[in-house]
Amino acid sequence: MPHILDCEITLHQEVAPGHFRMVLHAPAIAKEALAGQFCMLQVQQGLYPFLRRPMCFERVFKDSVSILYKVEGEGTRLMAQLQPGQQMNVQGPLGQPFKLDPAFDRHILVAGGIGVAPFPALAEALIGRLGKTPEVIIAARNERLIICDKDFQQMGCKVHLATDDGTAGVRGFASDVLQDLAPDAKTAVYCCGPMPMMKATHNVCLGTGSTCFASLEAEMACGDGVCLGCVVEANVEIEAQRMVRVCYDGPVFDSRLINWERY
Amino acid sequence: MSINLEVNVGGLVMKNPVTVGSGTFAYGQEYNRYFDVSQLGAVTTKSLSLKPRAGNVPPRLVETPAGMLNAIGLQNVGIETYLKEKAPFLRERGCTVIGNIYGYSPEEYAELAQRLEAEGGADAIEANLSCPNVHDARVARGCTLVAQIPEEVKRYTQAIKAVCKLPLFIKLSPNVIDIAEPALAAEEAGADGVSLINTILGLGIDPESRRPILHNIVGGLSGPRDPAGRREDGVGRSQGAEDPHHRHGRYLHGGRRHAVHPRRGHGGLGGLLLVPAARRLAARGRGTSRLLRAPPGRRHPQPHRRCSAIILPFA
Numbered sequence: 001m002p003h004i005l006d007c008e009i010t011l012h013q014e015v016a017p018g019h020f021r022m023v024l025h026a027p028a029i030a031k032e033a034l035a036g037q038f039c040m041l042q043v044q045q046g047l048y049p050f051l052r053r054p055m056c057f058e059r060v061f062k063d064s065v066s067i068l069y070k071v072e073g074e075g076t077r078l079m080a081q082l083q084p085g086q087q088m089n090v091q092g093p094l095g096q097p098f099k100l101d102p103a104f105d106r107h108i109l110v111a112g113g114i115g116v117a118p119f120p121a122l123a124e125a126l127i128g129r130l131g132k133t134p135e136v137i138i139a140a141r142n143e144r145l146i147i148c149d150k151d152f153q154q155m156g157c158k159v160h161l162a163t164d165d166g167t168a169g170v171r172g173f174a175s176d177v178l179q180d181l182a183p184d185a186k187t188a189v190y191c192c193g194p195m196p197m198m199k200a201t202h203n204v205c206l207g208t209g210s211t212c213f214a215s216l217e218a219e220m221a222c223g224d225g226v227c228l229g230c231v232v233e234a235n236v237e238i239e240a241q242r243m244v245r246v247c248y249d250g251p252v253f254d255s256r257l258i259n260w261e262r263y
Numbered sequence: 264m265s266i267n268l269e270v271n272v273g274g275l276v277m278k279n280p281v282t283v284g285s286g287t288f289a290y291g292q293e294y295n296r297y298f299d300v301s302q303l304g305a306v307t308t309k310s311l312s313l314k315p316r317a318g319n320v321p322p323r324l325v326e327t328p329a330g331m332l333n334a335i336g337l338q339n340v341g342i343e344t345y346l347k348e349k350a351p352f353l354r355e356r357g358c359t360v361i362g363n364i365y366g367y368s369p370e371e372y373a374e375l376a377q378r379l380e381a382e383g384g385a386d387a388i389e390a391n392l393s394c395p396n397v398h399d400a401r402v403a404r405g406c407t408l409v410a411q412i413p414e415e416v417k418r419y420t421q422a423i424k425a426v427c428k429l430p431l432f433i434k435l436s437p438n439v440i441d442i443a444e445p446a447l448a449a450e451e452a453g454a455d456g457v458s459l460i461n462t463i464l465g466l467g468i469d470p471e472s473r474r475p476i477l478h479n480i481v482g483g484l485s486g487p488r489d490p491a492g493r494r495e496d497g498v499g500r501s502q503g504a505e506d507p508h509h510r511h512g513r514y515l516h517g518g519r520r521h522a523v524h525p526r527r528g529h530g531g532l533g534g535l536l537l538v539p540a541a542r543r544l545a546a547r548g549r550g551t552s553r554l555l556r557a558p559p560g561r562r563h564p565q566p567h568r569r570c571s572a573i574i575l576p577f578a
Contacts, residue, residue: 001296050486051326219324221331224296226289228338229324229331240315240340248293262320 002224003028004091009084010064016147018071019114020080027063029092035121036215036252039065039092040223041079049075052091054220054247056118058148065092068147070114094223095251098122098213100130104188107134108181109157110174110201112193113141116148118215122190123155133157134190135181139174139197143167175200183210190215191255195263202255212255218246225249233259270304273455274430275387277304277359284485285310285363285389285434286335290349291356301356308345310365310391311375315341319396320478325467330486332465334396334479337365342378350384363389363434365397369422376427388429392419393436393461395483410436410461413448420452434458 003026011023029039040052053075055067071080082088098118107126109119116138126132136152139162146168152159161169162177170177174197183189183205191201192215205212218230225248234244234257244250244257268279282305290308291300300306318338325332340349353360362385364375372390379385392409409415416433423431433449435442437460446457462483467476475481 004297047329047486049326050328050330219322219326221324221326221333222287225293227287227333228289228318228335229333231318231321231323231338233320238315239317240344242317243321243338 001032002092002094004089005029006087007090009082009086009088011066012082012084014080015068016145019068019145019147020071021058021066021068022079022082023061023064023066024088024090025064026090026092029090030060030063030065033057033060033065033093034097035060035125036098036118037093037095038223038251039067039090039094040220041067042089042091043075043078045089049078051075051219051221052223053079054094054218054223056215056251057093057121058117059120059124068114068117091223095247096249098125098190098215098252100125101188102130103186104132104211105186106183106188107132108178108183108187108189109134109136110178110189110191110193110197111136111138111148112174112191112197113139113145114147115191115193115197115215115217118192119190120148120151120155123152123157127155135160137162137174137177137181138169139163139177139193140168141165173197173200175204178204179208183208185209187211188213192217198255199260199263202258202260205255213252214255214258215252216246216250216258218251220247223247233262235259268304272387272430273432275305275359275361275455279304282307282361285361285391286333290340290345291353291358292349295352295356299356300353301358303358305359305361305386306353307361307389308349308363308385309339310337310363310394311339311342311345311379312337312365313342313371313375315339315344322476322478323482325476325482327465327467327484327486330484332467332477332482332484333462334477334482336396336479337391337394339365342375342384346378346382346384350382354383360385361387361389361432363391365391365394369419372419373422373426376423376429376431380427380429385429387432387455388423388427389432389434389458390419390423391434391461392416393434393438395436395438395462395464395481396479408436408438410434410445411439413444416445416448417452420449420454424453430455432456432458434461436461438464 007024007026010025013021015021038054038056040054042052043049055069058066058068069076071077111119123134126134133156135158137160138146138149140146141164146161149159160177162172162174187210189205189210189212191198198214202212220230221227225245230246231243234242236242270277270280281303285307286309291306294300316337316339319334319336323334362379364372366372366375376388409419420433431454433454435445435457449457462485464481465484466481469476
């Protein structure tokens with residue numbers, strides 16, 4: 001059951017230019033939060049910004065949760081100014097987590113930019129619950145914007161990097177790296193990042209017969225599945241089920257459900 | 264000590280004067296995770312149509328400084344699924360239900376209302392004659408909303424009233440010159456109240472691309488609009504919005520809620536539900552619209568004006 005709580009910011013650091021990690025003291029939420037789920041953050045008290053900001057859990061600790069975010073607009077710009085010790089109202093955990101399926105032999109995490117955010121928690125869960133150490137592909141525009149690579153290495157994951165300018169890892173896209181890793185039918189691929197990157201990842205998985213789970217991002221109003229503002233189009237003929245809610249049916253979807261033609 | 268908050272709104276008995284704006288609460292299940300939704304005076308459902316609707320293509324939201332634009336496009340499960348899967352949930356919990364309906368013709372509205380009554384899906388009907396986001400229907404009527412033409416409001420109201428005995432509220436649009444006209448038309452045709460207001464038509468532009476953000480181009484503005492927005496929309500300003508307790512309404516997400524007062528006939532909804540006959544207000548020498556347009560801070564003389572909204576705290 002989701003909670004709505006005032007939580008203290010215990011750590012707030014810039015991990016890359018314009019990218020921040022925030023740790024929130026939230027025992028009740030941490031107790032229930034799973035990899036892939038998210039929380040809605042009220043950036044500041046009052047009516048501005050009007051909507052909460054959805055942020056997925058980077059890590060779930062005993063008494064706290066951490067999030068990773070990139071300053072994109074007004075809400076995250078204000079958020080970046082918050083100091084440790086200040087309170088923030090947090091609603092969560094929300095949404096469907098990543099499914100941990102022991103039937104897969106191999107697990108590959110594919111992150112684009114800030115899309116790496118849900119994966120440290122997922123890697124931990126795969127290692128801790130399934131005893132499977134995933135491989136990780138992190139793609140970003142350049143070396144400075146690669147984040148969390150060391151965290152994955154510390155967990156024992158093999159990390160592959162790709163950048164647009166070749167300053168770290170290979171020059172190219174995450175999907176190219178995935179293709180080279182030759183996933184097969186017993187491989188689960190988890191992706192999160194910009195829509196074109198997830199679409200390309202989905203296509204590689206279709207071609208190789210592997211299963212792809214996409215963690216989608218959307219602007220949200222309620223976060224609770226009622227307002228239908230965050231929907232994406234699914235490959236479903238039935239009118240009533242064609243639009244799926246990122247906040248409630250997702251944010252993690254089997255990529256075959258999503259109508260990628262739209263994106 | 265318990266306080267009796269029961270109100271009778273145009274024939275609908277509610278245990279307290281708080282309900283939710285249609286579309287901000289789905290069919291009640293999701294928010295029951297946070298609190299017992301039967302504590303509400305009534306649950307107002309998402310607009311129900313005869314057939315399920317997928318709604319508009321995303322993006323559907325634009326955040327504004329004190330609210331949001333939405334262009335959902337009446338995505339809903341359809342009356343069939345509502346009666347089979349959603350209504351039983353509300354009924355089991357003893358919720359009072361205001362069934363919001365949407366159709367393409369008076370006949371469709373009548374059929375929806377009739378089914379909700381016959382199959383116990385609602386205790387009152389709210390006819391949405393004012394959704395700004397459904398272009399197919401607007402174009403079919405020459406780019407107007409039903410609620411923008413008083414004669415049409417009358418025709419639709421009569422059609423529903425002829426087949427359904429439940430209290431009927433007509434949800435009107437602020438996108439008119441004088442909302443008193445459709446309100447009076449609804450009353451003349453036998454409606455038991457009007458729900459004020461549906462969203463205000465608006466346009467959100469992406470400053471980078473200089474293109475509309477919504478795929479639908481335009482959307483409907485809702486939210487507390489408080490205090491500056493009040494002056495902008497005028498019509499939607501309610502006395503409920505002046506009540507300091509009312510401001511907490513935003514915690515119920517989506518920012519819109521109805522609050523109903525039995526005698527005054529209005530509370531807040533980012534709009535409000537105006538209950539007693541518009542004619543009665545007019546007979547007092549102040550037209551409906553004028554009453555609603557009183558500038559912020561001005562008080563009406565009625566002593567009971569202060570208790571127009573009771574807000575249910577979250578969790």
